[in-house]
Each structure stands twice: as C-alpha cells, then as structure tokens.
Amino acid sequence: MLDSSQLDTVSGVSTLAHAELLSGSQVSVSIKRRQSILFVTSEIADYIKAGGLGEVAAALPRALRHHYDVRILIPGYRQVLSQIKDLEEIARLPASFGIPACGLGRGTTQDGLTVYVLLCPELYDRDGSPYVDSFGADWSDNDIRFARLGLAAADIACGNGDTLWRADLLHLNDWPSGLASAYLAWRGQRIPTILTIHNLAYQGNFDRNRLPCLGIPEAAFQINGVEFYGKLSFLKAGIYYSSHITTVSSTYANEITRPEFGCGLHGLLRTRAEEGRLDGIINGIDASWDPSTDPYLVSRFSAENFRGKRANANTVRKSFGLDLSSGPLFAVVSRLVHQKGVDLAISATETIVSQGGQIAVIGQGEARFEAELRNLSSRHPGSVGVKIGYDEGDARRMYAGSDFLLMPSRFEPCGLSQMYAQRFGSLPIAHKTGGLADTIEDGVTGFLFGEPSLNRFKDAIRRGLETFRSRSRLTTMRRAAMNRPHGWDRSASRYQEVYERACQAALA
Template sequence: MLEAFHSEAGAAFAAVAHADLRQNRQSSISVTRRQSILFVTSEIADYIKAGGLGEVSAALPRALRQHYDVRILIPGYRQVLSQIGAIEEIARLPASFGIPGCGLGRGLTRDGLTVYVLLCPELYERDGSPYVDAFGRDWSDNDIRFARLGLAAADIACGGGDPLWRADLLHLNDWPSGLAAAYLTWRGQHIPTILTIHNLAYQGIFDRDRLPCLGIPDDAFNINGVEFHGKLSFLKAGIFYSSHITTVSATYAQEITRPEFGCGLDGLLRTRAHQGRLDGIINGIDPSWDPSKDPYLVSRFSAENFRGKRANANNVRKSFGLAFSNGPLFAVVSRLVHQKGVDLAISAAETIVSQGGQIAVIGQGEARFEAELRALAERHPGSVGVRIGYDEGAARRMYAGSDFLLMPSRFEPCGLSQMYAQRFGSLPIAHKTGGLADTIEDGVNGFLFGEPCLYRFMDAIKRGLETFRSRSRLSAMRKAAMQRPHGWESSASKYRKVYERACHTAACN
C-alpha cells in the first residue's frame, strides 16, 4: 500500500525527495554553521494566540536562537498578515490530494526572527481564532487547514520551500502540526522531528473517510499509525511518527502515561517513555513579566520593595466595581472551562467573601460558567467583580494587585498563570498536578492541595487566609515567589539536549 501511496504522490513529492538527502544533510550539519530548526506552530503571541502555545511559540525560539538558526512556520491568518509587515513570497507549494497549493511567504518579527507564512486565503484568512469561528465552533475544514501546515513543514524540511534554507530538525507543536512527522516518514525521509504536547486533551480527531484527501496511506490506519478508536488522530500521528516527544512539565510527562490523564494515548506514551523518547520540560515566561518595568502597571515594585502592589490592587478594585478594602484580594485569570476548575472557584466564593475577601475574575469560555459568575457578582456587589473577555493590561494589573491567584485546575500540563502570579507577588492556590506541582512549593511560594475537590481546595484557601493575617509570613512568601527562577534559560538548555539526541539518532539510521 505504501508503494501505491508513493505512486499517487509522485508528482508532488518528486521535487523534494532527493536520494542523496541524508548524505547532504550530514555533510551540512558541521561546525561551520549553526543547525537549522523549523519551529512549526499554529499560533504565536506576536500576532495571534489562543492559549499557552502562543506564548511558548513566541518565547522558546527566541531563547534558542543564540545556538541555532531557528525559524518559525505559521499559517497566514488574517491577524498575522495584518501585523507582520512586508512578506516576500519565495515559493509555491503544490497541491497534493485534497490539500490545496499555497504560497510560502517569508517575513521578520520586530526583533529579526524569520517567520515563514503559508499564503492560502481560502484556508486561513477568516474571522475567529486559529481553530474556531466567531461562535466558538470548530472550522469544518480544520483537517485540511492543518494538514496543509504539516505538509508544508515536510516540504520545507526536504528542500522544497526556501531555496536558500533547509531545516535539520522540525520542532512540532500539538495536533495541528502532528502530520508533518508522518508525511516525512511516508516519504522515507529520516529528518529528526520533536513533537511537544502542550495539552493532550486536544487531539485533532477526524473521520476515517478523510484519509484519501489528506494523503494518508490506508495501511497507516491502524493501531501502529494514525488510527484512534476508529477515527484519525493528528496528535497520535505526531506521537507515533516523531523521533522524540516532549511535554511541558516533568509531572505531566509522568501523568500522561497513566489512564486517568492519558486521554486514551497512555499506552503509546508509556512505550515512548520506556524507549527514552518522552521528556517533560517546564515552560518559562518571557522577560516582559517584570513588575519593576511593566508599563501596564499603575505602580511598579520589586521583591525588595513591593509596596506598589497596593496601588495596583486599588486600581483592580475600582475597575471591577469592588469596594475599597484592606482585606485579601483573590484573582481568577483563566479560560472559564471545566478543566480549569471554575466550578470549584465559584463554590469557594461564598466562604472567601464571608471571610472579608474579594474576588476579581477575567476570562471567557463555557456559557454556563460565564452565567454563574455574573450571577455570583450580582449576589455579592462590591465583593465579586467579573469581566467576560480578556484584556492583557487588566490581567497584568490583576496579577500585580492580587494577594492570591485561584487555580484549581483538574489537570494542567504546565500552566503559565501561576508563574505570572508568582513573578508579581501573588500567591497561587492550586491543585497539585502537572506544571503546578513543578512550579509551586507548598507553603513557600504558594499553596497546593492534593485532590480536585471543594473540601481540599477550601483547606488551601484557609491556609492562605491565615498567611494573609501574618504580615511577616505573607511578605516572606511573596518574596520567595517573586525570586523563583521563571526564565527560559534552563528549559532551552534541556531542549538543546533533546535536539542533540534526536539528530544523533537520525544520523545513525
């Protein structure tokens, strides 16, 4: 069946599949130049983001570029095209199967990072987010849209994109780029691929009848391939065919090998772990999260002098309609979905308010949680303020002004909010899972609870309230939180080791 697949794809692949590719690649990776990394992503905070992937896509390539020639590949969404500035079209990528052809553009970020942009208006120039329309519904052609991304990444890696540049390694991210590793394998190319899982719960599941238009050979549709409970999984394809898998915290890397967190892929992930091909590397946060310099804050402060927190707290109280108070201020900055434990935060609100606390909430998500939060604010005017939506400046002032961040996530691959809060002297109160367990030291720079239930959550909140009443202990914990290392240096170093292993393995094959 693979022979039939290659015959059908011959015209599309002939220009990029060279018999001497491995020899050329091995001779090109030398001490005379830096290795070339193509970072493939469906979002980047410079132009468009839906979650933590966008933040990582903006920060990690920048942390790596002093060691590598790292470039980014992203679809040409309307938001990207309107912000990136001048784009030079450098190639045309051919149509394949049911995947339309597209232009390959090249541009630069403001600080000079090369970005390749897929120019395909019919797939990407739409209102909405990278994944859903303005009403929150998945785009009906998401399989084609992101197969185009994966196929383009494979084309570029094989020399069919930028005539002056070729990737030595692909760094893929989540299900939207998962097929890139599969396309390379089906072409018989041994180019190392790293897949980072940012959230295993999102897998890119599509019907089996989509295989022909995506160029997926029939014999790849089995347990040792792309099949997942009778359907096609882009994420499983990425996990199965990639050289190495990473995820965004050490604890989450362990959790996803167990049935309760593995989303049906725990068996394959256990196999990868046993093979030494699964690593957990915690995310960092970018340098803009600095309370001594942040332009969004009404008053700046540091770990040595955090008196400026009060001015930010008063600003938050005013903007959220809360009464002036000397009591504790709790923040919720989150997607309003079940995973984030929003129901637990809502249930805990009555006790917080009865103890003299106030709550400010910003976020959007499931309609039921948005409605329950509005009703909560109506029941407790002056004590609970809710803003549906998201505003970067308001969120930063909430981190800066709050005493505690409520983060009772049922699972959290890495989490960034707890690190933002710590950097700004707000103590996270969080479920001991994933990256929350790896970044919060209970009773030192935040509070953890072990079971995602209201009783355990309330126990952690009560410990927070007790700490608030002890100004010396509160100050010590704030200082510890603010001084915890939050940057990308350590994480980037670990990614470099993964790259080196993957390249070494590919060179030996």
C-alpha cells in the same frame, strides 16, 4: 577557497573540512554550521494567540536562536498578514490530494526572527481564532487547514520551500502540526522531528473517510499509525511518527502515561517513555513579566519593595466594581472551562467573602460558567467582580494587585498563570498536578492541595487567609515567589539536549 564537496552537512552536525591553502601548507579548518530548526506552530503571541502555545511559540524560539538558526512556520491568518510588513512570497507549494496549493511567504518579526507564512486565503483568511469561528464552533475544514501546515513543514524540511534554507530538525507543536512527521515518514525521510504536547486533551480527531483527501495511506490507519478508536488522530500521528516527544512539565510527562490523564493515548506514551523518547520540560515566561518595568502597571514594585502592589490592587478594585478594602484580594485569570476547576472557584466564593476577601475574575469559555459568575457578582456586589473576555492590561494588573491567584485546575500540563502571579508577588492556590506541582513549592511560593475537591480547595484557601493575617510570613512567601527562577534559559538548555539526541538517532 573551499570546494563545497569537501563539506559534510548531514543533519546540520558540526562539520570538519580540510583545505589546501595557496601556500601549499596543509591546514585543518573547523567549519561549524548552526543547526537549522523549523518551529511549526498554529499560533504565536506576536500576531495571534488562543492559549499558552502562543506564548511558548513567541518565547522558546527566541531563547534558542543564540544556538540555532531557528525559524517559525505559521498559517497566514488575517491577523498574521496584517502585521508582518516585510512579507514576500518566495515559493509555491503544490496541491496534493485534497490539500490546496499555497504560497510560502517569508518575513521577520520586529526583532529579526524569520517567519515563514502559508499564503492560502481560502483556508486562513477568516474571522475568529485559529481553530474556531466567531461563534466558537470548530472550522469544518480544520483537517485540511492543518494538514496543509504539516505538509508545508515536510516540504520545507525536504528543501522544497526556501531554496536558500532547509531544516535539519522540525519542532512540532500539538495536533495542528502533528501530520508533518507522518508525511516525512511516508516519504522515507529520516529528518528528526520533535513533537511537544501542550495539552493532550486536544487531539485533532477526524473521520477515517478523510484519509484520501489528506494523502494518508490506507495502511497507516491502524493502531501502529494514525488510527485512534476508529478515528483519524493528528496528535496520535505526531506521537507515533516523531523522533522524540516532549511535554511541558516533568509531572505531566509522568501523568499522561497513566489512564486517568492519558486521554486514551497513555499506552503509546508509556511505550515512548520506556524507550527514552518522552521528556517533560517546564515552560518559562518571558522577560516582560517584571513588576519593576511593566508599562501596564499603575505603580511598579519589586521583591525588595512591595508598596506598589496596593496601588494596583485599588485600580483592580475600581475597574471590577469592588469596594475599597484592606482585606485579601483573590484573582482568577483563566479560560472558564471544566478543566480549569471554575466550578470549584465558584463554590469557594462564600468561604472567601465571609472572611473579608474579594474576588476579581477575568476570562471567557463555557456559557454556563459565564452565567454563574455573573450571577455570583450580582449576589455579592462589591465583593465579586467579573469581566467576560480578556484584556492584557487588566490581567497584568490583577496579577500585580492580587494577594492570591486561584488555580484549582483538574489537570494542567504546565500553566503559565501561576508563574506570572508568582513573579508579581501573588501567591497561587492550586491543585497539585502537572506543571503546578513542578512550579509551586507548597507553603513557600504558594499553596497546593492534593485532590481536586471542594473541601481540599477550601483548606488551601484557609491556609492562604492565615498567611495573609501574618504580615511577616506573607512578605517572606511573596519574596520567595518573586525570586523563583522563571526564565527560559534552563528550558532552552533541555531542548538543546533533546535536539542533539534526536539528530544523533537520525544518523545512527
């Protein structure tokens, strides 16, 4: 047997031990331990989802687990606790400053992925989303709620959570987990941390008088720390203290180093880029997005045979109160907010309808856009259909049945809808920004326009309408879009490279 003292397991790097067998012969035995990755997230689509992060948190760890011992850490929201059937409490994490104590639960997903859950009903057992109440207002104690998440991640990385497991690397996501890398730094720990920015516009900014109750040293409230224009910023803390920063497309990684997209953090991000510590890695989509097997579709189809699209289109038309038509069907599947260019889609409606097109819209968001869309549907009965809210089946059938997806986003870190649409043979019409620029080849797998203006958007729509009238060209573009690589393999490979660099830097 090997003596445990012979094993070097610093930061989970592959280790080599030498053992003397009972025969007395000297043999080198290579012992390779998979690195342990704690993926820290405020949402995961298995249980609760507010946006694209939930989809990524469900897919990326699964793509990585063939190479790593990857586990999830998530708050114990009501929706999470009700769905993990084998959850058991394995530890108690103590209170710190104004952050309450909590239990640490351990369970598994249906396919065996280990999930750690923070058991703290006073913080997480509520109606609403992870971030807002049922009226759409931020929870007043969001700083405490997500400081608890960051502190727990740091505790687990230091071996103070699961006595049988500790993380070699933390993979943090957006502002809710941003303080984890800071807590490690303030403890003098060099455990590598990766922060992925899914949307720089959401930063987790709070009053500076919250520093004491969050356990943040006063000395950290400066430009080289957590201070952001007089506020405490969870996201800036994550960017400043993490070993490496990633974001969700290469174009967006470049954009956020410039003032127009950097949301006030462009200077720090430019510095990280110059240091070689900022990478853009495009997201993928999971294998369930397959029109030949999707159970939500009324008729399945493939890139070789599109006939099923018409049946799905007719189902969408009926569901959204649209007339039966052989004309083009446009879809909007989106949060109804300014960032997504909803106002541009509303203003372009006359152009689409006048050319015999129809529009189906599903989503929710700002009240003014919801009201405008309802009015639009009233003015164009049979041509414009709107559903406020979200339904997975409706959304999938819209991707499958539509000819075009409208995505005039003013900025889009990655975007998943354009990839869903492409996989289902719907051509995205999108602003050339962020992940849209990286995943849509203009005139081949969709249509791009160069500035978020109504005129440029209408020009792209007209190009789409011209393509619709050319059946051979439409078929060629649909096939190219459906056959574009959409999976997570390439993204997971890039994350492996980043993890390796971060671990090597921690050992230097």
